Each structure stands twice: as C-alpha cells, then as structure tokens.
Amino acid sequence: MNLLPMVARNFKARRMRTALTLFGIAVGMMAIVALMGLSRGFERGWDQTMNARGTDAVINRAAAGSPIPAPFSEDIAASIRSLPGIESSGGVLSSLVPVGNLPMVLITSWEWSSYIWNHLSIVEGRMPQQPDEQVILLGKSASQALGKGVGETLLLYGSKFPVCGIYESASMIESGAILIPLEVMQRKSDNVGKINFLNLRFDPGTESSKARSICREIETIHPGLSASLASESAQQNSTTKAVRGMTLAVTLLSMIVGLTSVMNTMLMSVFERTMEIGVLRAIGWKASRIRRMILLEASLLGVAGGLLGVLLAFAVREILYLFPSIGSAIRIEIALDAVLFTVVFATIVGAISGLYPAIRASRMKPTVAFRHQ
C-alpha cells in the first residue's frame, strides 16, 4: 500500500472530472506541440530548399515583417554579385496568393539562367523556353492540390497561364509551389526590376568564417539588407519568428489554462475529500504525506494531460494532412525534444497547480474535517 494506488483509485472514482481536466490540459499541450512542429517543419523545409538549390547565403530586406519580405532593386543584386568570393547568384521574387480552391500558394520566380533552376527535375511536360514566356511550372504537390496538369490553365494575376510542366524537388516548399519565369512575375505583379531574395553561392571551399565576413560586408555596404548563411537563414526568417512567437503565446496561455484547470480540480477534490483527509490525519498521517499525495495527484494529471496532448497533436496533424490545401502548404514535424518539453512542462504546471490545494489539505485539522461532515 503506497500513495500511487490511492491516487489512481481517486482518479478512477472521479472519472468524468479527471477526463475533462485531462482534456483541458491536453488541448493546450497539443497546441504547443503542433506549433513547435510547425516551426520545425518550416525550418526544415527552408533548409531543404537551400540545400536543394545549393545556396550558401540568402539576402533579403532587413527586419522583414512578413513571410515574404518587401522587394528590392535588382541593381543592388548586381553590385553584390560582383563582390569577391561569390561564385554565382540567383534573384528570386516570391509571393503568397490564393489560387483556385487553395487559400494560399507560394508563387515563386527565378532569375532566368541562374543556378537555381539546375536542381529541378521535370517529371511531365517541359521547362519554359524563353525568359518572358507566360507559362507556369507546377510542383508535384501543388499539381495534386490544385488538380491541374500539363496543358491546363490557371488564373494568376488576372491572366491565364498554361501549365507547361510538372517538376519534382527535394524541397517540400518548392514541391507545393507554382514556378514562373522571373520577368513574367515581375511584370504581372508590378515589380519590374525587383526581387525579394537573392540566393548566393560562394566560391568552392569557402570557410564559414569567410562566408560570414562576406555576409557582414554585404550588410555594411547595403544597410537595408540582411545577409545570412543558408544554414541560419531559417531561424532569421520572419515566418519562423512569427510561429515561435505564437508558440510562446500559446505556451503561456496553456500554462494559465492548465494551472486553473488542475487547481480547480484539485481544490474540488480536496473539498470533497475533507473527511477522508481528516481521517488520514486522525490515524496518524503526517501533513507532509498528505501534501505529497495531493501533489502527486496534480502532477500525474499534468503528465497524463501532456501525454494526451502529444497524442492529440499527432492525430490532428494526420487529420490536417487529409486536406490537400493544408498538406501541400505546411509540415508539422513533431520532434522528440518537443514531446519531452511538453510533457515536462505539463508536469510542472500540474505540480504548481497542486501546491495550494496540497498546503490547504495538509493544514486541515481532523476535528474540523469531522465537523465538516
């Protein structure tokens, strides 16, 4: 006979309340896991994109407040390109727009004849043949999500674009995107002569310290621009930062919900068991043991709520992936460290919530408890 079976029986005796409390904690924890997974998925997708292209550094406007930074002049790109240590570069103009039945699709356009095109493999149809040819390529996932194939047309920027080919890319982001020749995109989106990313490839064998110093040099020459190594650019990306901010907000919110929910449950439990706690005190249980019992209950609610939240996050992810519009746009990568963080966080929240009820219970005098009857 020890505390654990007693605590387990208490949960069993109050199944509905225990289940509701667990659900309350689990929803918050699920949101934390899902958002951490979303952030990780985005970072991973970005890294994949940079690796697939063979890009070493990315330049965009500094302090960009949106996932797609504001455009800047191609002329700046030309001056950067001429810096020593840079082997080649590729301008990119991207935008997020609603297309067909999808609320948001990445439209991207690459500088004609730049190295970026090299990693694409056409699985159906053909590449655009002229820099100003008004055609589009669809990533494989985008083609499935939009239900469009080679020869069909898509309405973009008020014009009909025939699909000339379907491509495959190692990057999940690119696979869900629509690709247009840069000149066409610039013209159609009123951004003639502008790009919002410049991909750089350094000379082969460039040390990372040298790469960093090139980035710093670019930022010095062009104070409005931010230059970051490809391996670090995902973390600098405003989308990543936004998701991280949301994760933090949801974590705080979940903490408040978890704290109040577990504390409410434990206070109710202590109140209902006034007599039981009084009897335990009467037959010799020390106040510290009563405290431990209540804290154990609260912590177990936290652990179980955290674990349930993780399971819910996996379930919700699979449900979201059933919708092509979501599945093609986002990846939720649930990593072990996120799972551990969430379970430990939920446990701590549970334990903290149990402190006040535990102290209250342990201070209960047996005779007062008996009078409560």
Add this chain to the structure above:
Amino acid sequence: MVQIFREGSLAEGNFPVYSSTEKSPSLYLIFCHCGRGRDSQKSAEMEVVPSQCLSEAIAVTRSYEDGRIQALRGVDLKVKEGDFISITGSSGSGKTTLLQMLGGLDSPDSGEIFFRGQALSGMGDLSSFRARKVGFVFQSFHLLPTLTASENVQVPMVESSISRKERAPRATRLLSEVGLADRTQSRPPELSGGERQRVAIARSLANQPELLLADEPTGNLDRASATMVMELLSRIHRENGMTLVLVTHDPATAAYASRQIHMSDGMVKHPTSEPPLSR
C-alpha cells in the same frame, strides 16, 4: 492553586509538568506521574498515581466559536493501562471532545493531556503519537471507499516502521481476527455496516496501539451488528489487555465497560469508580 493527586507516593521516573492556562481563572500547577523511566526533577510537592496510568486529562477546558460553546469545563480523567472505560452523556456533553483530546486530535484551551507521563502539548506534531500509540474507531467507520478492506487496514501502517512486505500479510491477519478473512479484497461499499466497522477496528489495531478510542462505534449499526462489534472490542480488551475508551449514547453498549463515566455540560458527573482528582 496547586493540583495534587491523591494516590501513592513519588515513583521513580515521574516528573513535574507545569501548565499555565490563559482562559482558566486559576493557574494550575499540574503534576503528572504516569511517566516511564524518563529523567526528571523530582518535586516534594508531588504525589503519585499508579504506575500503570496510561493517559490522563487534567483540568481540560475547550470551547468553540469564540467561547460561546463550552465543550469541556475543566475535565479530569485518568485512564489506566488495561482499562475499559465508557463515557456516556447527551449530545453536546463534551464526551467526543474529551475522546479527541485523549487521542491527540485536538488540543485543550487550558489544562493538559498526558500520555505515559508526557504532556501531549510538548510533543509538537502529534501525527506520530496518533499513528503509533492510538487507534481510532469512528461512528461512521470512515473507511476510504476506493480502497479494499486490506488496503484500508494498511493505510495507518505507512506511518509506522512496518515494512511494505509485512503490511499486506499483517492486514490479512488482522482482518481474520475480526472475522473478515474472506472479505480482504472487498471495498467498503460492498460490505455491511457491521463488516465496515470490523474493518475499521482492524485498521485501528494496525500499528499495535496502546490505547483504543472508539467514538460511538455502534451508533450506525443495527442491534445484531452492534452486539457483534461490542463483543469484538470486549474480546480485544480481554485477550490483548487493550486499554479501551469508548463514547456512547447507548446504555447497553456502555455496559460492556468495566468503568462507566457520565458527562454533562462539559464535566464528568458520575464517575462510578476512582474519582480521579481532588482540588
């Protein structure tokens, strides 16, 4: 005012204990003589009570609701080892409060409770005292409904030196002794009132207490079950020499005791034997 015991002379190991009272108009100088082998300063003013004195209430007062309810008004009671005492009285006479005082569940406003000569007020946290020295039987059984009979009996053992391995067999043995060998795995809701009270009695014996306190142990039982429970308590007293104090309304239950005490208005009115103290 000096409180002097009638009986005997100073015995080895007895010691004086001083207790001031805030609420009583008099300051009592109290001597308890029930101690066993404890070093103490002997006092010429002391007289001695028999060495077998187990528990003692001296000039105990207790009030509730800012003094509006006077539950105990200077009660003196001496419980000797092996005693079987019944305390009767109407509701509100203070009998349960006195029992709670003896068991360390509540503290007097003034006066003192001693156990084997040691003042409970000097023990600090009384949990260990309650766990190891006293067994409680309550009118409403107060078993934990989610635990089996065996687990209920084991609950007090967690605060004793009984090892985990020994607890379950010991609970089974105790339940056998109260006639419930076949109900060890039953939960309280599956048991009759009499069976529940017998589980509660087995629980009260879990840590081999020296004093068994029963508050209306038959109060929630039918006559047949009440008789069975009282026979059981009598047998525990008779065969194990257990010191037993029980509180009851019922004269038939009180009649099982070898010594009956009646309380009224927070005072002991008719001690049938050994008037405990004189002032």
